[in-house]
Amino acid sequence: AQSVTQLGSHVSVSEGALVLLRCNYSSSVPPYLFWYVQYPNQGLQLLLKYTTGATLVKGINGFEAEFKKSETSFHLTKPSAHMSDAAEYFCAVSDRNNDMRFGAGTRLTVKP
């Protein structure tokens, strides 16, 4: 069965700094990989997904993630953090049956 590990439950960056949120997955088959974002008092919103093809995936709000099979990773990055990026971010993996597993989440704080 697939699983997801997000390294770091809290990440703090300064406005304008690089954002790097780490995600490693475990899957016995080629996975589908996702990043979701949750703003306060809201549900989760899809940021980006990887299915097949190009390993560098671009999402909304300037975020991107790279699928690295050899490292079983799908880290999320953004070159320059904005105050509005403060939120909780969830990495998720699903198999071909589309049973989805979420990581524990990483809370991103952006300091002015």
Next chain:
Amino acid sequence: KAGVTQTPRYLIKTRGQQVTLSCSPISGHRSVSWYQQTPGQGLQFLFEYFSETQRNKGNFPGRFSGRQFSNSRSEMNVSTLELGDSALYLCASSLKGLAGGLVGGGANVLTFGAGSRLTVL
């Protein structure tokens, strides 16, 4: 098109009471999943419904139940509420099909509602 709608958004109950939460999925989505989100446990899968049938179930006690109607709207019920049931309950709908895959293939994207925040006193 309208998103996933959950009602009520906020509610307060006391221990021992029961609660019913409602979820209206995106039009055309027949799969509805429920999650419990708490600061300590994160996102935990409760159950998934498809065509009025529970297809998958997470590791929750029998006090947690759900159902789905013919129009794909879903409800979940928690009976004999405990303090630990205080949480944000999230509903998500998707195009996940009968066999688990998507019609035409591809990855299943969950679209979430804003959640129902339950406080048990």
